[in-house]
Amino acid sequence: MKVPAACLSFVLALYGCGGGGGGGGSSFPRLPALMPAHSRNAPIxxxxxxxxxxxxxxxxxxxxxxxxxxxxxxxxxxxxxxGESAGRVNDFLDKQAVPQYRDEPGDQYLNAFNQKPTIVIRETTENRYVDDIVKTVQLINTALPHDRKITISPRRGFHPGSDINNHVWSNYISEGEIFVGIEPQDKWPIEERPPVKVAGVQVGFNSKATIWVDPVTALNNPSYIRKILAHEIGHALGLLEHIEPGEYRSIMNIGYRNTFIPSHILHQIDTDALYAMFSRFKEVQGGYKLWDPNSLESWTDVxxxxxxxxxxxxxxxxxxxxxxxxxxxxxxxxxxxxxxxxxxxxxxxxxxxxxxxxxxxxxxxxxxxxxxxxxxxxxxxxxxxxxxxxxxxxxxxxxxxxxxxxxxxxxxxxxxxxxxxxxxxxxxxxxxxxxxxxxxxxxxxxxxxxxxxxxxxx
Incomplete structure (x- = not known):
């Protein structure tokens, strides 16, 4: 049996702030708030x-x-x-590929989420944030193959409390689930709370994960909250590394106040990288994707x-x-x-x-x-x-x-x-x-x- 070369648990913090909003339309009649079942529908x-x-x-x-x-x-x-060219998609994903097995020192892998993801919203997340979560999922789903589109469970997820406890997230989150909570950082479980102030955090394996977003740090701005959430979901899906804005405009850029937020949240490189990761690369033991630039030989930007x-x-x-x-x-x-x-x-x-x-x-x-x-x-x-x-x-x-x-x-x-x-x-x-x-x-x-x-x- 192969032994992982690196720990599969990640704490990836999103610092900073900034960027455009989600488009105009303030004079348009508002739509009713979305519910978890609408995660299967297209974004509006x-x-x-x-x-x-x-x-x-x-x-x-x-x-x-x-x-x-x-x-x-x-x-x-x-x-x-x-679209993005094969060269640019390969370059973007090369930054996400990591060594995985000690007995294969030359190989690298994409830590792609290996199941159809189901988001479970924490029981302590206020109902007003459900709409933000559903909208973000709908937008990300436009980039995913049909059999990998994210759904949101109608049930609410466990919150062990913010005091010191022994409830380890990996024990109560099932395979294929991504728990999402939107609450101030001092309300996050102690085992999932980083020691520094952050806007969002993701911890996970390639089969289960937990995400937290702090709405206070995000100024309770829906555009910021959705961008932070999209960033953390990107980590959970397998985009492990942050991307410098000078290299690519991406949801994986650090910050949200000083980065451009498209109306559909995803930049073109995000759409193409996510779709390529789940549709082009060979899945191996453990559900990891073998990183091979030749996998995009037939890729087109037209x-x-x-x-x-x-x-x-x-x-x-x-x-x-x-x-x-x-x-x-x-x-x-x-x-x-x-x-x-x-x-x-x-x-x-x-x-x-x-x-x-x-x-x-x-x-x-x-x-x-x-x-x-x-x-x-x-x-x-x-x-x-x-x-x-x-x-x-x-x-x-x-x-x-x-x-x-x-x-x-x-x-x-x-x-x-x-x-x-x-x-x-x-x-x-x-x-x-x-x-x-x-x-x-x-x-x-x-x-x-x-x-x-x-x-x-x-």
């Missing part, structure tokens, strides 16, 4: 001039080529160099994009190196759907879907949403689903091959100006209403076998 990010559902992958329309129309929706497609444009909403998806990132974008309504006095009974939106199968085959179909305005529940149907070749421009409607049985159906519930699935087929639906009078809708649907953006108008 309020930007200065609109609201985006899904990944930070929307290309400029003029960077693509027109590709006809589908039921009145203008389709465009094309390739855009918007994405293939599909985009649909119609009044009030744009939507689409990108495909690069097997990572499918769907998105939808539009302007925020002036009021919540329930407050729109111009609508009564039921309302329907009709449009299209664009995305990719898990094999990166282009995918398209119809999207139809109906909402009962009295109950704020309804149904969304994706029909006539068809696919073409790998990273291919879709042909005319009806020219592709039927995908599966050609349809998906989900029950949905409205939350403010957003909606999420409540049942139906496998997968997660996350949507948003767009336009001042809710004239548009858009969102993403994500499954193990496909991911796509969709949009429609009333």
């Amino acid at each position: 990010v309020f930007l200065r001039d609109g609201v985006q559902v899904g990944a930070d992958a929307m290309p400029e329309r003029n960077a693509l080529s027109p590709a006809g129309t589908h039921d009145g929706v203008a389709i465009s497609s094309g390739r855009v160099r918007d 994405s293939f994009h599909l985009r649909g444009d119609m009044e009030d909403v744009s939507f689409g998806a990108s495909s690069r190196n097997g990572l499918i990132q769907p998105w939808a974008y539009g302007s925020s309504p002036a009021m919540n759907l329930s407050d729109n006095q111009a609508l009564s009974g039921s309302a329907s939106w009709t449009g299209r879907l664009l995305g990719f199968t898990s094999e990166s085959q282009s995918l398209a179909g119809a999207a139809d949403l109906t909402i009962n305005l009295a109950t704020l529940t309804g149904q969304i149907d994706f029909t006539g689903l068809e696919h073409w070749g790998v990273n291919a421009t879709p042909g005319t409607v009806g020219s592709g091959q039927t995908w599966n049985d050609g349809g998906l159906r989900y029950g949905v519930i409205v939350r403010g100006n957003s909606f999420v699935q409540t049942g139906g087929d496998a997968g997660e639906v996350t949507g948003m209403f767009y336009g001042a009078e809710h004239d548009g809708m858009g969102g993403v649907v994500e499954r193990a076998d496909m991911s796509a953006g969709f949009g429609g108008v009333r």
Whole structure:
């Protein structure tokens, strides 16, 4: 049996402070606070001039080529160099690779979390921070393979107290779990509290971990709290080392006041490094990833994009190196759907879907949403689903091959100006209403076998 060459427990402190916020939108109607079950859904990010559902992958329309129309929706497609090169991803991950076994002095390994992670929120964390934790997880999940996306447990986790005790974290945290607590540092368990003042800390193996964030040190600023939390989750997932801002802009930079915080939290190097770590490197004994730069031989920094444009909403998806990132974008309504006095009974939106199968085959179909305005529940149907070749421009409607049985159906519930699935087929639906009078809708649907953006108008 191989013997670890280095201790697998890490205390990685995040000092300093600073950076931009999570976008504008203070005049937009606020969405209800998220709950742990929403960790499976896509993020909804309020930007200065609109609201985006899904990944930070929307290309400029003029960077693509027109590709006809589908039921009145203008389709465009094309390739855009918007990713990180294999050389830069290798360089970034090389900084994270460490020796692991004494009898293999030449080999290095990535300490990637070796199971599908489940976050457990500490029982003493105030409910107001649950929304921050869920939003951070949603944003990180846009970079992870489908089978490694983080979920959040509905149960709360144990807190042994802040006095001296013998409750060692590794004894009460199960395999695959990452305990997260957001509390002042003097409330952290003594065994998990560093001797100096920090904004956040992570201690863990590659199969379980514990994270603490001090909201007081973070000035109770949600943008700072989420950045610190993303940094510590990055450590837990396997990004062990801090990165100097002069080398890369990354969530692994030290500090949060004097570092830029993107609206989607992750920088491009973070997205590409996380996806590469979990999708490209060979897993060996103990779940570690063997560090081998040749693992990225087929890596590309060029994405293939599909985009649909119609009044009030744009939507689409990108495909690069097997990572499918769907998105939808539009302007925020002036009021919540329930407050729109111009609508009564039921309302329907009709449009299209664009995305990719898990094999990166282009995918398209119809999207139809109906909402009962009295109950704020309804149904969304994706029909006539068809696919073409790998990273291919879709042909005319009806020219592709039927995908599966050609349809998906989900029950949905409205939350403010957003909606999420409540049942139906496998997968997660996350949507948003767009336009001042809710004239548009858009969102993403994500499954193990496909991911796509969709949009429609009333």
